Amino acid sequence: MKTVYFDNAATTYPKPPSVKNALVNAVDRYGGNPGRGGHIYSYNAAEMVYTVRSLAADMFSASPENVVFTQNCTHALNLCIKGMLKPKDRLIISSMEHNSVARPAYALSKNGVRVDVATVGKSDRETLESFSKLMTSSVKCVVCTAASNVTGRVMPIREIGEMCKKRGVCFIVDGAQACGIIPIKLSDGINFICTAGHKGLYGTTGTGLLISDGAYTPSTIIEGGTGATSAELEQTGVMPELLESGTVNTVGIASLGAGIRYVNQMGMDNIFSHEEELCRIMVDGLSKIEGVTVYRRGERFVPIVSFNIEGIPAPSLAEALSQKGFALRGGLHCAFLSHRTLNTLPDGTVRFSPSVFNSEKEVVSLIDTVKKFSKDGL
Amino acid sequence: MTYTLIAVSSITYAMKAKRLLNNMGYYCEVEKTPKNMSTGCGYSIRVKDDPEMISGILTKNGITNKDRMTIQR
Numbered sequence: 001m002k003t004v005y006f007d008n009a010a011t012t013y014p015k016p017p018s019v020k021n022a023l024v025n026a027v028d029r030y031g032g033n034p035g036r037g038g039h040i041y042s043y044n045a046a047e048m049v050y051t052v053r054s055l056a057a058d059m060f061s062a063s064p065e066n067v068v069f070t071q072n073c074t075h076a077l078n079l080c081i082k083g084m085l086k087p088k089d090r091l092i093i094s095s096m097e098h099n100s101v102a103r104p105a106y107a108l109s110k111n112g113v114r115v116d117v118a119t120v121g122k123s124d125r126e127t128l129e130s131f132s133k134l135m136t137s138s139v140k141c142v143v144c145t146a147a148s149n150v151t152g153r154v155m156p157i158r159e160i161g162e163m164c165k166k167r168g169v170c171f172i173v174d175g176a177q178a179c180g181i182i183p184i185k186l187s188d189g190i191n192f193i194c195t196a197g198h199k200g201l202y203g204t205t206g207t208g209l210l211i212s213d214g215a216y217t218p219s220t221i222i223e224g225g226t227g228a229t230s231a232e233l234e235q236t237g238v239m240p241e242l243l244e245s246g247t248v249n250t251v252g253i254a255s256l257g258a259g260i261r262y263v264n265q266m267g268m269d270n271i272f273s274h275e276e277e278l279c280r281i282m283v284d285g286l287s288k289i290e291g292v293t294v295y296r297r298g299e300r301f302v303p304i305v306s307f308n309i310e311g312i313p314a315p316s317l318a319e320a321l322s323q324k325g326f327a328l329r330g331g332l333h334c335a336f337l338s339h340r341t342l343n344t345l346p347d348g349t350v351r352f353s354p355s356v357f358n359s360e361k362e363v364v365s366l367i368d369t370v371k372k373f374s375k376d377g378l
Numbered sequence: 379m380t381y382t383l384i385a386v387s388s389i390t391y392a393m394k395a396k397r398l399l400n401n402m403g404y405y406c407e408v409e410k411t412p413k414n415m416s417t418g419c420g421y422s423i424r425v426k427d428d429p430e431m432i433s434g435i436l437t438k439n440g441i442t443n444k445d446r447m448t449i450q451r
Contacts (some may be wrong), residue, residue: 035421038410046408050393063440065390228388228421238387363449 004362005327009149009177009304009353011198011205016262018253019202026254033247033339035227045250052257053240057355059260060211061185068210068240069248070240073176074100076194076210079243080172081105081143087112089140092131094155096120096148099334102282105143117302118144120341124156124299131160141170146178150338150349151280151295152304155181161189170216179209181272181302186213200271202368203256206249212239220245271356275303278354285367287345291374295342295349296302306342309374313347319348320378324369328352382429383422384436385411385445392421395441401424404432415447 005013026048032041034049053064060067070076081104085091093105095117109115118130131142142164147154157173164171172192175184180200184193190213197207223235224245236242263271282305286292291310309317318330332348334338339345354363386392392408399406404427411420422445425432429446436443 045410046389046393049395050390053390054397061428065388065440226388228420238391240390241388377397 001325003322003325003327004358004366005357005363006352006354006366007327007329009199009333009351010329012197012200012202012355013067014053014357015202015204015255016259017291019258021223023204023251023255023259026251030250030254032166034250035241036225036247045148048251048257048260049248049250052253052260055257055260055264056209056211059179059264061187062193062211063214065239065295066081066212066214068243069253070194070208070210070214070243071206071249072208073174073196074196074208076208077101077143077172077174078104079210079221080192080194081141082108082221083243084141084170084172084216085113086219088114090116090136090138092116092118092134092139093142093337094118094120094131094143096150096153096155096338097143097145098149098174098338099175100176100334101143101145102335102337113183117337120153120155122297124159128156128159128163129260131163135163135167135169139167139169141172143172143174145174145176146184147302147304148335148338149177149304150333150335150351151298151306152177152353153296153298154213154300154302157184157190158188158276161344164191165189177302177304180259181268181275183268186211190307191215197252197256197259201256201313202259202283204252207252207256209256210243214239218243222246264357270310271305274356275354275358276301278358278360279351279352280304281363282307282354282367284351285364286370289367289371289374292370303354306344307352307370308344308347309370310347312373312378314344314350316378317351320373321366321369325370326366328366349373380449381424381426381448381449381451382432383409383411383424383447383449384417384429384433384443385414385420385422386436387420387442389421392423394439395436395442398441399423399431399435402435406428406446411445412447416445424435
């Protein structure tokens, strides 16, 4: 039995053939350590890495030197959040954050950083009011997801960015579920965009990006070799190496480059339209099934649909769907705050997240299976 | 042939400088900064054109450059 993959919010699969080719090509051609030698292998690898840096920079309206390669989005968020805040500072996060934001924030709160949670309301207006009420002069940073990894809800990032800019507050955006799907630019009032390379950008796992507008320089939480100023014990102060200690993931970066080219070639609008249409079919289908709740509160969404069947815990439903050949994620999706906001604790929801490679036929087949489970039980 | 080595702050800036100058039609290659030019490891760009003019272009484009060395090859 072939299993249909609908867990692209966790990581996209399959990857475009060009990504696989880039990966294999990188192992063959870019064997040197970029920025660590004076030989041709090192230079060739460095050229490739810089090319991908430039591609990423173009996508987010950044300068190449302000593009930092990370292991994943969580790594990028930790570098920013922990690098920007010190005891007595104030931080605002939204109530729909992933643990990649909530946990660093919680860790900082134990070290004297005051953390406030802005409630995400039914409408963007309500959400903006929540942020506005908390935005006092002592706030140093705001972190907000561009789109929820549980419901796909798109947050009013531009408006929050404007609010931050007016008050001189650093604005960090978690773009894990949005980048490659909807356009996000530093010019939206964002100081740092953190994202995964292996989701909407179609790179391989082990890739992530931290994109800065250059207005703030985070303190380092990791120091080490950067290929420059090696005679000094002080970490280099120059971006991106400041935040890129140790050898970068050369083959992963090559795959990310191919992924970004793929997104550019397909067109973000086309990718979004296809995936959103699959979500529309899914929402329509689920809405007609008795006992099914769909969690789609908000105004705009990236292609994610969360749902539950009354009386069936989400992890059990996801497991049963897996046995029928559908890969969806059930549970809390590493997003305790979001599920608390949605009132879906302790079992969470089942999450459907298609990619450009899924078809309408696959979605209809999934809806039929959910219908059977709702009627007959697992 | 006389070249000038101009030290920049990192491999990223060396690559940025190379792309910039090549796109403007100037010869530019990246190489390791020699030991007698600065301490520790680092990268420089090798250029053939007037170093003052090249330095001005780099500075204008946010590429910090300080140490320079003329070499005969």
